[in-house]
Amino acid sequence: xxxxxxxxxxxxxxxxxxxxxxxxxxxxxxxxxxxxxxxxxxxxxxxxxxxxxxxxxxxxxxxxxxxxxxxxxxxxxxxxxxxxxxxxxxxxxxxxxxxxxxxxxxxxxxxxxxxxxxxxxxxxxxxxxxxxxxxxxxxxxxxxxxxxxxxxxxxxxxxxxxxxxxxxxxxxxxxxxxxxxxxxxxxxxxxxxxxxxxxxxxxxxxxxxxxxxxxxxxxxxxxxxxxxxxxxxxxxxxxxxxxxxxxxxxxxxxxxxxxxxxxxxxxxxxxxxxxxxxxxxxxxxxxxxxxxxxxxxxxxxxxxxxxxxxxxxxxxxxxxxxxxxxxxxxxxxxxxxxxxxxxxxxxxxxxxxxxxxxxxxxxxxxxxxxxxxxxxxxxxxxxxxxxxxxxxxxxxxxxxxxxx
Ligand SMILES: *Cc1c(COP(=O)(O)O)cnc(C)c1O
Numbered sequence: 523x524x525x526x527x528x529x530x531x532x533x534x535x536x537x538x539x540x541x542x543x544x545x546x547x548x549x550x551x552x553x554x555x556x557x558x559x560x561x562x563x564x565x566x567x568x569x570x571x572x573x574x575x576x577x578x579x580x581x582x583x584x585x586x587x588x589x590x591x592x593x594x595x596x597x598x599x600x601x602x603x604x605x606x607x608x609x610x611x612x613x614x615x616x617x618x619x620x621x622x623x624x625x626x627x628x629x630x631x632x633x634x635x636x637x638x639x640x641x642x643x644x645x646x647x648x649x650x651x652x653x654x655x656x657x658x659x660x661x662x663x664x665x666x667x668x669x670x671x672x673x674x675x676x677x678x679x680x681x682x683x684x685x686x687x688x689x690x691x692x693x694x695x696x697x698x699x700x701x702x703x704x705x706x707x708x709x710x711x712x713x714x715x716x717x718x719x720x721x722x723x724x725x726x727x728x729x730x731x732x733x734x735x736x737x738x739x740x741x742x743x744x745x746x747x748x749x750x751x752x753x754x755x756x757x758x759x760x761x762x763x764x765x766x767x768x769x770x771x772x773x774x775x776x777x778x779x780x781x782x783x784x785x786x787x788x789x790x791x792x793x794x795x796x797x798x799x800x801x802x803x804x805x806x807x808x809x810x811x812x813x814x815x816x817x818x819x820x821x822x823x824x825x826x827x828x829x830x831x832x833x834x835x836x837x838x839x840x841x842x843x844x845x846x847x848x849x850x851x852x853x854x855x856x857x858x859x860x861x862x863x864x865x866x867x868x869x870x871x872x873x874x875x876x877x878x879x880x881x882x883x884x885x886x887x888x889x890x891x892x893x894x895x896x897x898x899x900x901x902x903x904x905x906x907x908x909x910x911x912x913x914x915x916x917x918x919x920x921x922x923x924x925x926x
Contacts, residue, residue, distance in 0.1 A: 530546075546558040550578075552578055552579055553908070554905070556578065567900045571775070574780050575753060575776035575779050575902045578780070590809060590814070599806065604809070605810075605813040608812070609624075609816040612819055618767045618789070619787035619788055623786040623796070624811075625805075626783060629665045631784035631786045632711075635772050636744075638788065639744060639770065641795045641796065653704075654688045654711060655688075656673055656688065657716070658673040659673045659720060660672055660711070660713055662748075693716060694722075700735055703735050709742040710741055712746065713745070714745050714747065714766075715750050715861065717891065720865075721857040721897055729765075742769040745771045747772060750861065752773060753827060756832045756858065763858075771787045772784065772785070779818035781810070827903065831902050834902070834909065838913070853866065862897070863891050866894050873893075874894055875890060875893070880919035884922075886919065
């Protein structure tokens, strides 16, 4: 096997066709740059979908990974381990939470959160209180429960009977939420800034009103911070800038800086219902993942890094505005910190994919968020030089699309 040609064609032969990856295959990365099999270099504004918060192969993370890899990889939850206990301590110290649960992905963190909310309601209020309310265009992962809570039926249809008692309303529409909430509602699940759905911020007073409705109906407020958490918006967690505290918070993506890990945070009072045996994960909280996440968390949870995110947001916004001045293709730039979305105007409606491909041709990796938004989610420590060069490449890509 070692001598075989590893090509993009091989993907179509041996991989389940649920993805349609780009034609190039990255083989190594450093900071905000990547190289493919042909040694072509790319600037990375995609960050592995908001995951590589410290870029590729950050020396601090590589060092900790190497060190831990020679000590202990996995023991299961029959035992606890030092990195998990250290990471949990740091996360609860830095947030509203008293307790942490670790798993391996964002979907699993949300799965745990939704099961917790259902169990809490059952134990405290009885069987009738089981409705979960989430938002249209929301995204919470791809397990069957989480994809059903997600607000795009197209992703959850076609797999047979769905988990029940899940309702959706429009984001930023407080009347719609108030209209369907009742004492039967056990939880409201929201992203404090919708990522996959199109990089959509909540209205300033909206989140507070959601919190009030939850309090009124004894429902738990779950913030899915899988994409917004760990520095992405310029706060350690996005809720910290909103003046609203959730009851349960989920984190993943940036949490591991590229090593798979997810976390659910909550209060002692709520955590209590997850007694031994109620939930679990073989790999969850394994020492390798937790050691890397601890190192990433230590670095991100500093005013220098968080302030730096705001500074970089300004570099991006200024650069995009200058490009738009020339080419007139964006109607708006949405988002916060280093989760930014360029919304295409009427003339280029739903052509985000064309911009993504043109950018790749110019050796720049970007993301989309739906058909109409080009999304940037780069390293939180990307250099000024890389932002400038990346935006120059983006300008060439935009010019190509605009000039046909
Ligand atoms: C990416 C994402 C998820 C799913 O995370 P996975 O690690 O892919 O399971 C859940 N919620 C939000 C808000 C996300 O952006």
